[in-house]
Amino acid sequence: MLLDKMILGIDAGSHRVKVFGSFGEDKFRSNVCGWFERDIEEQFDEDDMEFEIDGRKGFAGTIALYEDEFGSASIYGDSKAHQDTKIRVLLAINRYLERHSPSMGRVAIVVGQPIKGHKETEKKRIKGMLEGQHTVKVNGRTRTFFIENIGVAAEGSAAFWSNPSDGVVRIIDIGSGTVNAATITDKRHVNNASDTFNFGVETINNKEDYGNLASGIIRNTTRLKWNKSDRVLVCGGISEGIIQLIAEHYPNAHILNPVSKIGSEVKFLSPIYANAAGFYAIAKGAFG
Incomplete structure (x- = not known):
């Protein structure tokens, strides 16, 4: 090459x-x-x-x-x-x-x-x-x-371009120190429906308790007026371990590969x- x-x-x-x-x-x-x-x-x-x-x-x-x-x-x-x-x-x-x-x-x-x-x-x-x-x-x-x-x-928001699609897409990017919540509409970032939460896998008291982490993500994304029926894509190293917990609130949640x-x-x-x-x-x- x-x-x-x-x-x-x-x-x-x-x-x-x-x-x-x-x-x-x-x-x-x-x-x-x-x-x-x-x-x-x-x-x-x-x-x-x-x-x-x-x-x-x-x-x-x-x-x-x-x-x-x-x-x-x-x-x-x-x-x-x-x-x-x-x-x-x-x-x-x-x-x-x-x-x-x-x-x-x-x-x-x-x-x-x-x-x-x-x-x-x-x-x-x-x-x-x-x-x-x-x-x-x-x-x-x-x-x-x-x-x-x-x-x-x-x-x-940029993670969307790793496997782009049309329509409205919500992305939950779970990191060690922060969680990014991004909204993409027709391949454009929507600022007022996106944010960064100052917690992550390594900052919570019990690093094995994905339930509390998922609850924190859900509470904060609902403040951004995300709907339960939205298409949600989850990425980050713990995606496989937390996806079912996220899907309890967002049934259209899937892993972003x-x-x-x-x-x-x-x-x-x-x-x-x-x-x-x-x-x-x-x-x-x-x-x-």
């Missing part, structure tokens, strides 16, 4: 980073922690990364989950305009290039921002920290690439990739 630049959709979530591009999907743990000298260099998973970016040294992936002395904390909230996002995105690009196109030096990306924080000031901050040339050192290998195009799309078309192969992906695949579709339209 001949490419003049790599186009990627990158969902830099607080639990896992999800990536989609012309060679398919990828994901790794989002955890990032500071560097320290290890007496025993244990291998935790294939996504273990020791990095140096912009003078910052650290560990990322599953190794950071276990080795972070500050409890593997992630930054939650309605904005992704912070340094952990930058580290995750640059690591995602490096990892994808390393696997699929090691000589590629030009990149175009679309990343996400929660609906509530999808404002020009925040989008400019995200673009400002990612645009331009970057040199990263990961697991002893150094790579330089140039991010020449970047878009910032609304999470949840992104469509992946790589060459002649067409398949449906896990709903965890809905935003990343939607970002990629947007990026292809804008920068392809």
Whole structure:
């Protein structure tokens, strides 16, 4: 496959980073922690990364989950305009290039921002920290690439483009720190029927209690005047575990499975990739 630049959709979530591009999907743990000298260099998973970016040294992936002395904390909230996002995105690009196109030096990306924080000031901050040339050192290998195009799309709303359809569609995008509720009418985002709720899988007291999480989602979406008969699509890593609970109130609720078309192969992906695949579709339209 001949490419003049790599186009990627990158969902830099607080639990896992999800990536989609012309060679398919990828994901790794989002955890990032500071560097320290290890007496025993244990291998935790294939996504273990020791990095140096912009003078910052650290560990990322599953190794950071276990080795972070500050409890593997992630930054939650309605904005992704912070340094952990930058580290995750640059690591995602490096990892994808390393696997699929090691000589590629030009990149175009679309990343996400929660609906509530999808404002020009925040989008400019995200673009400002990612645009331009970057040199990263990961697991002893150094790579330089140039991010020449970047878009910032609304999470949840953008997931629609991973498997688009006509009519009115409600999307529930369940993340680790937030839930995005998006309304799409005739392929257009409806702002007054969409929002971001500041809770998610990792912020509730009992992370295994999907019942309370589903109740919170239902209460907040009914405040947006969603109707019980609406077509609702659910995406995110816990979609399979929570869909029946959502369907108790919204009987037309289904899981949003992104469509992946790589060459002649067409398949449906896990709903965890809905935003990343939607970002990629947007990026292809804008920068392809």
